[in-house]
Amino acid sequence: MRSTICRRAPLWAGRLLLGAACLLPAAVWADSACDGSQFQTVLRPQAASAVVEARAHWLDSRLIQWPGQGGAEPAGARYKLYHSAEAALLWQPGRAVVGADAVLDLEPSESALSPELAQRFKFIAGGVRLAVREADLPRLPALLKGQLLLVRETPAGELLAATALQIAGALDDRYAAAEDVADLGASPGKNQTGFKLWAPTAQKVSLCRYASDGGPAIAERAMRLDPASGIWSLTEPGDLSGQYYSYLVDVFVRGVGLVRNRVSDPYSVSLGADSRRSYVADLSAPALKPAGWDATPRPKALKAHTDMVIYELHLRDFSIGDQTVPPARRGKYAAFTESDSAGMKHLRALAAAGLTDVHLLPVFDFATVPETQCVTPQVPSAAPDSEAQQAAVMAVAERDCFNWGYDPFHYGAPEGSYASDAADGARRIVEFRQMVQALHRAGLRVGMDVVYNHTAASGQQQKSVLDRIVPGYYQRLDAAGVVERSTCCDNTATEHRMMAKLMVDTAERWTRHYKIDSFRFDLMAHQPRAAMERLQARVDAAAGRRVQLIGEGWNFGEIANGARFVQASQLSLNGSGIATFSDRGRDAARGGSAGDSGEALLRNTGWLNAEQPTAATADMIRVGLAGSLRDYPLTTWQGQTLPLESIAYGDQPAGYVSQPGEVVNYVDNHDNQTLFDINVFRLPRGTSREDRARVQLLGAALTAFSQGVAYYHAGIDLLRSKSLDRNSYDSGDWFNRLDWSYTDNGFAAGLPPKGDNGADYALLAPLLADPAIKPGPTEIAWMRDAFRDLLRIRASSVLLRLPDAAQIRHRLSFPGSGPQQNPALIAGLLDGRGLAGAGFERLVYLLNTGTTPAQLELPGEQGRPYRLHPVHLAAGAADKRIAAEARFEPASGRFEVPPRSAVVFVVR
The missing domain is CATH 2.60.40.10 (Immunoglobulins)
Structure with a gap:
């Protein structure tokens, strides 16, 4: 039963309030204590009627830092730690603290911190450092279990200043x-x-x-x-x-x-x-274990991290609209066991072409979707630019069956809404394993998108787990003791020993017991590099081979620039073998930045959509093609030959990785507009459907030909659209559709949800209403087949996925770069002599984003027997224009490339 919390009137105006100590007897728990809907009962309410901020940090078992406590310190001022096991402390400035069952005198400390503590708590500014007396240290465990108040008081015991304490440092030290x-x-x-x-x-x-x-x-x-x-x-x-x-x-x-x-x-x-x-x-x-689980091997281990070609897929998107899947299995783990479904046939075809990994958006237990009573919106048939569709979707968004799932509830358990029976704990386990088994049998490795940087809730909220067990420990707190939310939600503190352990232990569980082959870490830079390296060692040991780790290395928030620890960020992971997503090539290809809105959406400054791209943009494309390597030398449009780390990308170096396996190349993923949609804004309005598909293929080719890990958003090969939605995390099945029948790409499904897109409706509506933009089955099928050709070309030669930086510096060059370049034409020359797995003596790829044919003369290549790549010449090649129009003239060393085409020539 619930204890009544007494009302308390303020005693003095300001931050500290005081009233009667309305402590109640401890609640008497009936036999139903374990049952019922009440998840929290207040046994004894806190006596003080206002919450004091937690500005002091317990650094270890003995030391406390109180930063910037403020106020002049009168002679004889002293520091004390007051404790109450039953939350009975009462305090008021100028008066003595009452209600304590223990009081500790603290001593000022001038001793230097250990290097570990100095690094961990370097973000704390100034203040006074205090120490618990040696004789009082045995009392620490009991003190940490109750209410604590650190005070500065006069010799007469009058309170001058007070603060609560952040206790993570003490817990990490005492309970290591x-x-x-x-x-x-x-x-x-x-x-x-x-x-x-x-x-x-x-x-x-x-x-x-x-x-x-x-x-x-x-x-x-x-x-x-x-x-x-x-x-x-x-x-x-x-x-x-x-x-x-x-x-x-x-x-x-x-x-x-x-x-x-x-x-x-x-x-x-x-x-x-x-x-x-x-x-x-x-x-x-x-x-x-499903039948044959132990006997079903993982797919063959990759020789190098750079062999990864990833398809990022939301589990529900995969099958919810697939009419070839039985209705009860749509949107579920079990859909992957339908080997003859259209979706599984699609994945097998991609695997045969060269896809290595399917990365699943969160499939651990998340908090957003009701697992037993989710609802399906009734979306009306309405005009392509109508608000009616989004209104129907958003009316039930909090109760429907869709969410991306970036709201962790339990990190080590499968999500229940994807199981056939969420109430049966066994079904989640078995069906998750059946999904992995089916993908492995299709020749695909399975990756998980994991979200250890925040939880769905904190404090005493019902869907808070960690913070209701050890309050104030698992979440990262600001100077006042409030949970940081820079990630979007309630940040976790993976710099704390047991939060890092939870991350490492559950990642190992997924690897060992579910045969997960790779992981993608959401906002990975909010975690320490050291914790990620410990995780790498554990998952590798569990798998008996390398488990690839990739993640978002964005540097922002309260941990930016190493404020609290050495981050797992873009600039801090050199030599770790852990890869981060590169925004260099992405932004150069798409134009603008990921957060563009309003008129900025229409600025066609990207290499793919500009009427005439700039040479600076073309150089940034080359940065991506070279794997964003720090020490790769590039002759720039200004005529200088510089290592990529000396080329500016905003306030960062363009080249930032030590090895190609430490970079992930992509042009779209689940975040922001799809590649098709961003080009709806930025390509000239009159661009034909065929040319929109060609621009899409050029974007995919940039990823395929870039050194490093290749990463694709599911549906990029189907011209996927989300009806211009910039943030479809909660936009339902309607705006996140995937159509394996290859008839509808999702464009013109109505104006996208108003919350994230409403301010731009005036820009979106005329585009959605334009019937000339939406592709038909012909363009979708062409893109599907041309994309598979790209995968075959990448798979055909290790030259397009070189495993180390020295090989890239030695074998890759960019003819046609420099001051005299044509920015619309980018060429990469790869020397395969003496390299096992190269397949070719020479390989030249040419990417022409222009609307007219382009030529490039390479005098050094005169007389070489260049031919189109065998994939281009195969009977089933999708892009017939290449075989008909692409040419190499040996006498002059001249290559000719059709407009908006990606062409590969080889010398066997």
Whole structure:
């Protein structure tokens, strides 16, 4: 039952309020404590009627830093730490603190910090450093379990200033032993089942067990605390596999008081409906493995990171509109087991052409989609530029079955809305594995998009898990103790020992137990490089081979420029072997920047859509083609030969990686407008449907021919449109459609959702209403087949995916660059002599974005027996224009390239 929180009148105006200490007796829990809808009960409300900011940081078990506490320090001023196990502290400036059950005198400390602490807490500015006396250190565990107030007071005990404390440093130091514990969560065995939860600040933890997902509790058991690790544990007799459980955690929450939270397990391997209860399972149990699971091998290991060609796919998009999939399996894991479906045939065809990886947008348990009662919007038939479609979609957006899933709930468990029965914890596991097995059998490696930089919620919100178990630890806090939200949502603190452990442990679980082959990390730069390197070692060991890691290395927010740690960012990962997405080639190809709106959407400054691209833009395209390598030398349009790191990209170097395996090349992904849509804005309005497809193929060719990892958004090969939506994360199936029948690319499905696009409706509406823009089945089929030809060309030669920087410097050159260049024509020459896997002695690719044919003379290539690449000459080649119009004249060394074409010549 819930305790009543007393109303308290303010005693003084300002930030600190005070009233009667309305402490109530601890709530008496009935037999239904483990049941019901109430996920939180206040046992004892915090006595003070306002929340003091947490400006002081506990650096380790002994040291406390209070930055910029302010105010003149009178003679004899002293620092004290007040504690109350029952949140009974009362304070007011000029008066003595009351309600404490322990008071510690603190000593000023002048000692230098260790290098580790100095690095971790370098963002704290100035202030005073204090130390707990040696004799008081044994009291630390008890102190951390209750309310703490750090004060500066007069010799007479009158309060001058007060602050709460951020405790992560103390917990990391005091409970470091927890990092080595390998069996957090539920561990069923033949004769017993163990449960372990890290909750060092909890005053009490109990386990609730349930026979089924929806049934009443069958047991409530008190757990025992290990004082060395801060882990609460309990061993129950028997193998409890198939049961469900939750925890009751009694813990102090700043601003609330002493509360009892009923929570799921952060280490859940699976869950019941809507993730309310955790599921007990042994992932090695035969019952949780689909037939042939152990015998189905992973696809052959890649020789190099640069061999990756990735197709980024949202699980629901894949099959929700596929009429060849049984209705009950559409939008589910099980859709991938339909081997004769149109979608699986499409993926197999891509694999045969050279695709290596399918990267799934979040498939871990996320918070947004109702898992058992999601609804389907009834979208009306309306004009291409109507607002009616988006109105219908957004009316139920919070209750529909679609979301990208970038709102983590449980990092190590499969998402329930994709299972055939979200209430059955076993079905999530088995069906996820069936999906992986089906993709592996299709010859495709499986990658996961993971989101460790934030959680869906924090604090005492119902869908907050971590912060309701160890308040103030797992989330990154600002100077005042408020959760940072630079990522969009509630940031996590992977610089803290146990948050990093949760990330590493769950990534290892996906690798070991689900055979995941690679990972894409959302906003990876919000994590420390050191944590990512530990993760790399663990997943490699779990797989018995290299597991490729890629991620977003954007440098922004409270951790920017290494403010709190060495980041896993673009400029900080050199030599790590971990790859980041490069915006160099992307922005040069598309024009503008990812955040463009209003009239900026119409500025056709991209290499793909400019009426005449600039030489500076063409040079940035070459940066991408050279893998954004720091030390690759390029002769620029200004006539200088510079390493790419000396060429400016805004306020950053254009070249930023040490090895090609550390860069991911792309021209579109799930974020922002698709490539087709951005070119709807930027290509001349009269551009034909055929030429729109050709520009799309040129964009795909830039990725295919760039050194590094090739990354494609699913549907780029089908001219995919989201009806100009700039941010389709919650835009439903209607605006995120994929059509494997190759008849509709999604354009002109109505004005996209107003929230992110409404300000630009005046620009969008006439474009959506223009019937000349929307491609038909002919253009879609051409793009589909031409894209597969591109994959075949990339797969045919290691020259297009060289594994190391030295080879790229030695073998790749850009003829036609420099001051006299034609910016619309970009050529790359690759020397294959003496290179195993090259396939060709010479390879020249030419990319012409111009609307007229282009020529390039290479006197050094005179007399060589260049021929079109065999893929261009194959009977089934999609782009017939190349075989008909592309030419090489040996006498002059002159290449001729048709307009808006990507052509490859080779010497065998």
